[in-house]
Amino acid sequence: MAGLENLCMNCMADTGGRSECPNCGFSASSGQQPNALPFRTWLQKRYVVGVARKSNGEGFVYIGYDTVLNIPVELHEFFPQSLCERAEDRKSARVMGGSEIAFDENLASFLNHSREVARIRELSAIVQIYDIFEENHTAYTVSEWDDSITLRYFVERSGGSLSWNEARPLFMPVLSALSTMHSAGVRHLGISPETLRIMKDGKMKLGGFCIPAVRTADTDLPPDLVPGCAAIEQYVMGYQPEECTDVYGFAASLFFALTGTLPQDALKRRTDSRLLIPTTLVRSIPPHVITALANALQVTPDKRTATFERLRAELSASPTVTMTLETPVVAVPSQEPPPSYYPAEQLPPKDRRRGVPAFVWVLVSCVACLIVFTVIGVLWISSGGETGFVNGEPDSSLSASSQAPVSSQAASSAAASSQDPNQIPVPNLVGQEYDTLVSQADQSDYQILPAAQRQFSDTVAEGCIISQTPEYGEGKTMTKGTAIVVVISQGPSVRELPEIANLPLAEASTAVANEGFVPSKVEEYSDTVPMGYAIGYQNANAGDKMPYGSPVVLVISKGPEPSTGVQVIDGSGSSEGDTAAAE
Numbered sequence: 001m002a003g004l005e006n007l008c009m010n011c012m013a014d015t016g017g018r019s020e021c022p023n024c025g026f027s028a029s030s031g032q033q034p035n036a037l038p039f040r041t042w043l044q045k046r047y048v049v050g051v052a053r054k055s056n057g058e059g060f061v062y063i064g065y066d067t068v069l070n071i072p073v074e075l076h077e078f079f080p081q082s083l084c085e086r087a088e089d090r091k092s093a094r095v096m097g098g099s100e101i102a103f104d105e106n107l108a109s110f111l112n113h114s115r116e117v118a119r120i121r122e123l124s125a126i127v128q129i130y131d132i133f134e135e136n137h138t139a140y141t142v143s144e145w146d147d148s149i150t151l152r153y154f155v156e157r158s159g160g161s162l163s164w165n166e167a168r169p170l171f172m173p174v175l176s177a178l179s180t181m182h183s184a185g186v187r188h189l190g191i192s193p194e195t196l197r198i199m200k201d202g203k204m205k206l207g208g209f210c211i212p213a214v215r216t217a218d219t220d221l222p223p224d225l226v227p228g229c230a231a232i233e234q235y236v237m238g239y240q241p242e243e244c245t246d247v248y249g250f251a252a253s254l255f256f257a258l259t260g261t262l263p264q265d266a267l268k269r270r271t272d273s274r275l276l277i278p279t280t281l282v283r284s285i286p287p288h289v290i291t292a293l294a295n296a297l298q299v300t301p302d303k304r305t306a307t308f309e310r311l312r313a314e315l316s317a318s319p320t321v322t323m324t325l326e327t328p329v330v331a332v333p334s335q336e337p338p339p340s341y342y343p344a345e346q347l348p349p350k351d352r353r354r355g356v357p358a359f360v361w362v363l364v365s366c367v368a369c370l371i372v373f374t375v376i377g378v379l380w381i382s383s384g385g386e387t388g389f390v391n392g393e394p395d396s397s398l399s400a401s402s403q404a405p406v407s408s409q410a411a412s413s414a415a416a417s418s419q420d421p422n423q424i425p426v427p428n429l430v431g432q433e434y435d436t437l438v439s440q441a442d443q444s445d446y447q448i449l450p451a452a453q454r455q456f457s458d459t460v461a462e463g464c465i466i467s468q469t470p471e472y473g474e475g476k477t478m479t480k481g482t483a484i485v486v487v488i489s490q491g492p493s494v495r496e497l498p499e500i501a502n503l504p505l506a507e508a509s510t511a512v513a514n515e516g517f518v519p520s521k522v523e524e525y526s527d528t529v530p531m532g533y534a535i536g537y538q539n540a541n542a543g544d545k546m547p548y549g550s551p552v553v554l555v556i557s558k559g560p561e562p563s564t565g566v567q568v569i570d571g572s573g574s575s576e577g578d579t580a581a582a583e
Contacts, residue, residue, distance in 0.1 A: 004040075004048060004065075004067065007040075007048065007050075007065055008021035008023060008024060008026055008050075009026065009028075009030075009039045009040070009050040009051050009063075010024050010026035010030075010050065010051045010063065011023050011024040011026065011063070011072070012050060012063060012064075012065045012072040015028070026051075030051075032051070032052060033052040033055060033060070035079070035081055035085070035086055036052035036055070036060050036062070037049045037052075037060070037062065037077065037090075037091060038090055038091075039051075041091060043064075043075070043133075043135055043136075043140060044131075044133055044135065046066065046067055046068055047064045047065065047066055047067070047073065047075060047142065048064055048065040048067065049062050049064055049075060050062055050063040050064055050065065051063055055081075056210065056214055056222070056224040057080055057081075057082065057213070057214040057221035057222035057223065057224055058076075058078060058079075058080060058106075058110070058210045058211055058213075058214045058221065058224070059076065059077045059078045059079035059080060059138075060076075060077045060079055061074065061075070061076055061077075062074070062075040062076075062077065063075075063145065064142070064145075066142070071145070072145040073142050073143065073144070073145050074127075074142070074143040074144070074145045074207075075140060075141070075142060075143075076114075076140060076141040076142075076143070077138065077139075077140050078093075078106070078107055078110040078138045078139045078140070079093055079138055080103070080106060080221050082099075082220070082221060082222060083095060083096060083099040083102055083103045083106070083220070083221075084096060084099070084103060084138075087137075091136045092136045092137045092138075093136060093137045093138040094137070095137075099220075102220040106211060106213055106220070106221065107138065107139060109211045109212070109213060110139055110211050111132065111134075111139055113186075113209070113211050113212070114129055114132050114139075114141045114209075115132060116184070116185065116186045117129050117186060117209050118130070118132060118141075119184065120180065120181055120184055120186060123177040123180060123181065124173075124177070124203075124205075125173045125174045125176070125177035125203070125204065125205055125206060126177050126181065126205065126206055126207075127143050127144060127197075127205055127206065127207035127209070128143060128144050129141050129142065129143050129209075130142060130143070130144070143207070146197075146199050146200070146205070147199075147200055148197040148198055148199050148200070148205070149197065149198050150193060150194050150196070150197055150198075151170075151193040151194075151196040151197065151198060151204065151253060151256075151257065152193035152194060152256070154198045155193070155256065155257055155260060160260040161257070161258060161259055161260040161281065162257045162258060163258075163284060164258065164284075164285055164286055164289055167254060167257045167258055168315075170198070170203070170204040170257070171204065171250075171253075171254050171257070172312070172315070173203070173204070174196065174204055174205070174206055174250070175250065175308055175311065175312050175315070176308075176312070177206070178191075178206070178246060178250060178308050179307070179308035179309055179312065182243045182246065182307075182308065187212065187241060187243075187245070187246060188206065188208075188209060188215075188246050188249070189210075189212055189215035189216070189234065189241055189245055189246060189249070190208055190209075190210060190215050190224065190225075190226065190229075190249065191206065191229060191246055191249030191250050191252075191253055192208075192226040192229040192249060192252070192253055193229075193253050193256050193257075193262075194208065194226065195207055195208030196253055210224065212241065215230075215234060215241070216233075216234050216237075216241060217234065217235050217236070217237055217509065217513065217518060217519055217520065218237035218509070218519075218520065218521060219520060220520065222518065222551065223518060226249075227262070227265040228252055228256075228262030228263050228264065228265055228266075229248075229249045229252040229253060229262065230248075230249070230265075230266060231244075231245045231248035231249065231266055231301070231304075232266040232267065232269075232270065232299050232300070232301070233245060233301055234266075235266065235267055235509075235510075235513050236506050236509050236510050236513065237505050237506065237508075237509035237519060237520075237521055237554075239301070239506070242301065242306075243306065243307055243308065244301050244304045244305065244306050244307070245301070246308075247296050247304060247305050247306070247307070247308060247311055248266075248296065248297060248304060250296070250308070250311070251292075251293050251296035251297050251305075251311070252297060254293065255275070255293050255297065258281065258285055258289075258293075259277055259278070259281055261276075263275060263297055266299060267510075267513060267514065268435070269299045270299055272435060273298070273299050275293065275294060275297060276438060277290070278447075288314065288315070289315060291314065292305075292311060292314035292315045295311075295314060296311050296314075422479055422480050423477045423478070423479060423480075424445050424446075424477060424478060424479075424480055425476065425477055425478075426470050426471070426472050426473065426476040426477060426478050426484075427446065427472065427484075428472035429448070429465045429468050429472070429484065429486060430465050430466070430467060430468060430472065431460065431464055431465065432464060432465055433461075433463055433464050433465075434448070434463055434464065434465055434486065434488050435463060437465075445480045445481065446478070446480070446481065446482050446483070446484055447481070447482070447483040447484065448483075448484050448486060449483050449484065449485050449486070454487070454488045454489065454490040455487055455488075455489065455490060456489075456490050456491065456492060456493040456548065457489040457490070457491065457492070458492045458493075460489040461489060461491065462489055462490060462491030463488065463489065463491075464488070464489050465486045465487065465488060465489070466486075466487045466488065466489050467486070467487045468484050468485065468486045468487075469484065469485045469486075470482070470484065490516075490548070491516070491548070492548075493547060493548050494545050494546065494547055494548070495515045495516055495517070495545065495546060495547075495548055496515070496542075496543055496544065496545055497512070497515070497517070497537060497540055497541070497542050497543060497544045497545075497546065497552065498511045498512065498514075498515055498542060499542040499543075500512065500534040500536065500537070500542065500554065501529075501534055501535065501536050501542070502529060502533055502534065503533065503534050504532060504533055504534075505521070505532055505533070505534065505554075505556055508533075508534040508554055508556075509521075509554065512552055512554065516548040516549060517546065517548075517549070517550055517551070517552040518549060518550070518551045518552065519551075519552050519553075519554055520551060520552070520553050520554070521553065521554045521555075521556050522538055522553055522554075522555055522556070523555075523556050523557070523558045524555055524556075524557065524558060525557070525558050525559065525560060525561035526557040526558070526559065526560070527560045527561075529557035530557060530559065531557055531558055531559035532556065532557065533556070533557050534554055534555065534556055534557070535555040535556065535557050536554075536555050537552060537553065537554065537555065538553035538554070538555050539553070540552065540553075
C-alpha cells in the first residue's frame, strides 16, 4: 500500500493516486450516504471508514480498513436514525429529546448481542466479529471482510435456480452452524438470500447480524424484514421469536435457491399457505427435500419444524423421521420443449426406434410417398384434368361460378393450414386477482409470473393485476406455456387506519399490518380496557388516512393503575378511615 491517502473508499484498494479506482471504478468525488460518517474518519486510531454499504433501523454498515492488520474490514455503527442524529462534529451521535431511554436500551442490546456473536467465532460458516468498542457516544463492531456475492446474485448468475446437489454443500454447513449458534442462545432473525453470501472458495457464510429490535415489528426501531423470509411472528406483536423463526428464514432461502423465487409473504400465506413450484423443478427436487421445506415453512409457529436438528434430519432423509407434511406443494406448469426436441436417449421407450434397421425406415417412407402420389393422380384424372389453366395461362372457359367454390375451398384450406395448435389467444388478466389465477395455474395453458415490483393503484384493488406482458388484444396470440409477466396492485398509496379498540394486541397488530402500516406500541393504564387489549392509536384515530408503510403507534392497556395503598394517619394515631368510622 503506497499510502492511506490513496485508499479507494469503496474497495480499499490502492488507487495509485488516480481519481477513479482502477480496481472498482469508484470516483474520488463520489459522496457518502446522508448522516453516515464522513470518508476517512478514524476510529480507535486504527480503523479508516469507507463507503456506507447499508443502513437500517439499527445503523450503518461500512467497508473499512484496519491499519494494523492492513486488511479491509466491515464496520457496524449503532446509529438508529429514529432516535439520534449527528452532532456538529459530524461523528458523534446526539440523542433526540425524549429518546434517551430507548437509545440506551438498544445500545446495550447492540453491545450484548455483538459479544454473543463474537463468542461463536469458531463457526466457520458465520461471519466473525473480532473487535467491539464504544466511541462517539455510540458503539461499533469490526468483522472480517471477504470478497463475496449474495446468494441471490449467485442463483441468478447460475441460471435462476440450483439443483439439490448444488445447493446441499452450500446450505448444510450453515445449517449445522445455526444449530450450534442457537444452542449458544444467539438468534439471527434475518436469514435471507441477502445475508447469505458465497465466498471466493465456493463456500457460504451467514452475515448481516442485527439486534432483535430491528427484526420484529414490536419495537421502537423501524423493522428490517425481508418479505418471503420473515416469519409471521416477526410481523405480529405479542409473539416471541424462537429457533423456529430462523428455521423459516433458512428454509425460505433454500426454497429460493432451488426454485428461483421466494415463498409468498407470511402475512399473505395465512389464508393460502401453499408453496408453488414449477412442474419441471418438482421433478428435479427429491421428495424428502420438498417435504422438509413444507414442514419448515409452516405459517403457524407451533406447526413448523422447531429446530435445525430436526430440519437437518428431514433434509438428510433419515429413516427415523416421520413426515408431517401439512403445507400443500402445488406444481405450477412450466414451458417444456416437445418430445421431438429431446435427444433420443432421453425419450421414453415408446418413442425410441429400437431394434429397427435404418433401411427399413427408408423403404417404408418410399412406399408411403408412392401411395400418396398415386391417389393424387387418380383424383386428377377423374376430375377431367381441369386445373383452371391452359398452357400455363388461366382457362377462361371456366365460369366464375365454377371458379368461386374452388377459390373458397383453397382459402379455407389455407386458413386451416395456418392454424397452429400450439398458438392460443392471449388471455386478458387485467383486473383479476393474482392469487386466484395462480391457484388455478394447473388448469391453464400459460404461466403467470409477477413483475419485480408491485405498484400502487387507486383504481385496481390490492392483489389484482394492473397490466400484463404480452398484452391482451383482439387477434393477439402466443405459444402455449408462455410465461405472462404481470404487475400486481399494491392498493392505494394512502390508507385508512382500521378500528382496533378493544382488540387483543396480536389481532390489533395484524389488522394494522394488513393495511400496509408498520405497527409499534406503547402501554398506558386504563380502567375500562382490559390489560393486553388496544385502547386506540397514539396521535391518530381510526379512519385517519396515512401513506402506505407509515409507522403507527398502538396504545395498549396495562389495566387499572394500581392503588398506592397509603393511608394518612392523624395526630391521635388513628387513620382517617378509622376517625370517619368513629364519627
